Amino acid sequence: MPPKPGPDREVTDEQILTAIRNAYSPAVGTSDVAERVGAQRQTVDKHLRELAEEGLVETRMIGRVRVWWLSDDGRRYIDDYA
Template sequence: MAGRKETISDEEILKIFRSSSDPVLTTSELAGETDFSLNGIRKRLYSLEERGLINKKKAGNSPVWWITDEGKKYLRE
């Protein structure tokens, strides 16, 4: 597969949500917690959303993201 190599697993991204004291996180906050660019983390977040592991809604001009019950279940497995 062409493109940048993944350097963080889906599980590690979900753990960022679980360990955060804030129930929602911005794309910028998540990029800061990883070594991904905004575009790179955004692609990963949309992929996790498609799988039902996280959800998002618009807050102003930017989306905020949170882990779903399905995402929490994924971490327990």
């Protein structure tokens, strides 16, 4: 049976950090990041929570939506990566 069509489940931390850096607004929602990297929202959410624990992104609930943005350490990390 062929695999189901859909977004790639594999995504790197660097892809996620780059997607946040390149977003139009300074803070983006999980679904926005998932769409930018072509991965499922749940996969991206897990990565984002791990990145927050590492101090590379910061997060906040705005109403019922969690938004994410790069921390200073995250900006340095992705600038060094690029």
